[in-house]
Amino acid sequence: MATLPAVVEELLNEMAAAVRESARIPDEHLLSLKFIFGSSAIQALDLVDRKSITLISSPSGRCIYQVLGSSGKTYICLASCHYCSCPAFAFSVLRKSDSLLCKHLLAVYLSRVMRTCQQLSVSDKQLTEILTEKKQEA
Amino acid sequence: MAETLRRVLSTGSTAGTWEGNTVEAGPPLLLIGAPGSGKTALLFSAALEVAGEGRGPVLFLTRRPLQSLPLRKRAALDPLRLQKIRFQYPPSTGELLRLLCSAHESQGPVPSLLLLDGLEEYLAEDPGSQEVAYLAALLLDTAFHFSHRLGSNRDCGLMVALETQEEADSGDGPQLALLQRYFPAQCWLQPDASGPGEHRLRVCLEPGGLGPRAEWSVIFQADGEMTTQPTNPSFNKTLNAGGQP
Numbered sequence: 001m002a003t004l005p006a007v008v009e010e011l012l013n014e015m016a017a018a019v020r021e022s023a024r025i026p027d028e029h030l031l032s033l034k035f036i037f038g039s040s041a042i043q044a045l046d047l048v049d050r051k052s053i054t055l056i057s058s059p060s061g062r063c064i065y066q067v068l069g070s071s072g073k074t075y076i077c078l079a080s081c082h083y084c085s086c087p088a089f090a091f092s093v094l095r096k097s098d099s100l101l102c103k104h105l106l107a108v109y110l111s112r113v114m115r116t117c118q119q120l121s122v123s124d125k126q127l128t129e130i131l132t133e134k135k136q137e138a
Numbered sequence: 139m140a141e142t143l144r145r146v147l148s149t150g151s152t153a154g155t156w157e158g159n160t161v162e163a164g165p166p167l168l169l170i171g172a173p174g175s176g177k178t179a180l181l182f183s184a185a186l187e188v189a190g191e192g193r194g195p196v197l198f199l200t201r202r203p204l205q206s207l208p209l210r211k212r213a214a215l216d217p218l219r220l221q222k223i224r225f226q227y228p229p230s231t232g233e234l235l236r237l238l239c240s241a242h243e244s245q246g247p248v249p250s251l252l253l254l255d256g257l258e259e260y261l262a263e264d265p266g267s268q269e270v271a272y273l274a275a276l277l278l279d280t281a282f283h284f285s286h287r288l289g290s291n292r293d294c295g296l297m298v299a300l301e302t303q304e305e306a307d308s309g310d311g312p313q314l315a316l317l318q319r320y321f322p323a324q325c326w327l328q329p330d331a332s333g334p335g336e337h338r339l340r341v342c343l344e345p346g347g348l349g350p351r352a353e354w355s356v357i358f359q360a361d362g363e364m365t366t367q368p369t370n371p372s373f374n375k376t377l378n379a380g381g382q383p
Contacts, residue, residue, distance in 0.1 A: 062286075094268060
């Protein structure tokens with residue numbers, strides 16, 4: 001839970017290397033992604049294409065990811081360990097354990113690899129509010 | 139955190155200094171045991187150990203103040219070490235979450251160790267699985283942030299104590315399974331047959347695939363002195379029967 005399975009980690013590293021070298025991701029990597037994550041892979045890539053992932057950071061150095069979902073709702077993903085505030089994470093990942101990740105978390109990892117995160121700076125207090133609000137929505 | 143606990147148990151009775159090469163904290167650790175199995179005493183030992191390493195302070199979260207110092211060994215009475223342990227008492231799950239969400243706002247020296255005693259009291263309000271996961275994830279995120287502020291080669295350890303019921307079907311199964319996802323390293327405590335005037339425990343450390351499992355016998359004397367000795371890993375089956383998935 002705290003770390004990704006080695007095979008996913010390796011795939012993400014290979015994708016990051018490909019992006020560094022040629023600024024694009026080879027088709028075979030996209031196929032592997034689809035093989036591992038099924039339809040979530042397509043949805044996550046769609047979120048990345050739409051630049052729906054924002055890295056929010058405060059002067060303290062703490063940061064979180066915010067993902068604008070396809071329904072228009074925003075969810076937060078922690079940068080340090082697997083957590084997303086969306087209902088699919090609660091249901092499929094936590095309760096039923098039949099998925100590794102939700103599409104939002106996958107989108108976060110992909111946008112990190114592709115370096116397409118939007119950046120937003122907020123005050124330390126605002127970051128606290130964002131983290132605290134998510135508790136009430138969940 | 140698994141490594142800090144290993145040091146505590148390996149240096150045992152002397153309350154002295156660790157002679158190994160490393161002061162790394164190791165992965166976040168969940169300390170699991172029935173009531174009275176010495177969880178608070180071990181957390182406090184870890185606090186003293188880190189406070190004596192000349193590093194940052196220790197942040198000790200618990201729902202209510204300790205009634206007495208759980209150990210009376212020499213290190214426990216060292217005011218320089220005690221001063222470095224900062225206690226905070228969030229009275230509810232909401233307050234604990236608020237404290238973790240705002241941890242980056244606090245000024246002053248960055249903690250080298252984050253401890254939470256009595257996690258079960260915060261879970262007793264029966265939060266949903268997503269809230270339990272958020273609490274665990276925020277504990278990890280807070281320690282991660284402290285590590286980031288401490289800079290290179292210095293990590294903030296994380297150790298959380300959870301009380302389990304003695305009956306196997308007490309209903310803490312799903313919550314425990316969820317917590318184990320976030321805390322791959324676990325330490326199981328079990329009361330052992332005790333002699334007169336002493337309290338004996340079996341301690342089993344499972345560092346989460348990052349090293350060999352290790353076991354100790356820990357003895358608390360009536361005067362609060364703690365001694366430890368490594369034991370043979372021969373009782374694994376009984377220890378694991380109590381709730382591992």
